[in-house]
Amino acid sequence: xxxxxxxxxxxxxxxxxxxxxxxxxxxxxxxxxxxxxxxxxxxxxxxxxxxxxxxxxxxxxxxxxxxxxxxxxxxxxxxxxxxxxxxxxxxxxxxxxxxxxxxxxxxxxxxxxxxxxxxxxxxxxxxxxxxxxx
Ligand code: 5GP
Ligand code: ZN
Numbered sequence: 364x365x366x367x368x369x370x371x372x373x374x375x376x377x378x379x380x381x382x383x384x385x386x387x388x389x390x391x392x393x394x395x396x397x398x399x400x401x402x403x404x405x406x407x408x409x410x411x412x413x414x415x416x417x418x419x420x421x422x423x424x425x426x427x428x429x430x431x432x433x434x435x436x437x438x439x440x441x442x443x444x445x446x447x448x449x450x451x452x453x454x455x456x457x458x459x460x461x462x463x464x465x466x467x468x469x470x471x472x473x474x475x476x477x478x479x480x481x482x483x484x485x486x487x488x489x490x491x492x493x494x495x496x497x
Contacts, residue, residue: 364408368459372406381434386419387426392463397471399438401464403427410458411449423462431464440466444475 370376371390378390381401392400403426409415415423431443446463448454467473 366408366457366459368402368404368457368461369408372404382426382430384426386422389426389430389464396463396465396473397438397440397468399434399440399466401430401434402461403430403464404459404461409460411455411460412447413449415460427462427464434464434466438466440468442467 367376371378372388380388380390382389382403386406387403388406389401389403392402403423405415405419405423407419409419412420427445431445435441435443444463444465444467446465447460448456448463449460
């Protein structure tokens with residue numbers, strides 16, 4: 364399997380490692396949104412959130428809770444965005460699940476998504492469709 368993040372886990376491709384334990388690796392993103400932008404991945408290859416077993420998910424979130432405060436303290440950022448691009452439509456380029464910890468600074472000029480109000484009846488309609496699939 365030709366996975367760039369598996370190669371990083373295996374040491375075939377170098378990375379700036381932020382954190383490592385038996386299950387999780389965190390390293391600096393090569394093209395950071397801001398300096399300190401960190402990717403957190405399971406060492407085992409899972410493509411996306413749907414493939415990720417619950418135990419692995421827990422370990423990832425626990426690691427993120429540990430790493431994010433260090434990213435803030437180390438960069439001086441006061442907040443961060445936690446990102447998961449799940450699937451190509453959502454911008455996932457590397458098909459090995461990874462969470463982005465993106466430190467944010469005042470006036471760093473990044474914007475969040477712009478939402479728009481529902482049309483009449485649209486919220487109830489989509490809600491029903493989602494709930495029917497739970
Ligand atoms: P995605 O769009 O899949 O959520 O994000 C993939 C991220 O991986 C991008 O932010 C990109 O900069 C980062 N990336 C891609 N290749 C490498 C690499 O070889 N090393 C590191 N450290 N980051 C990478
Ligand atoms: Zn992989």
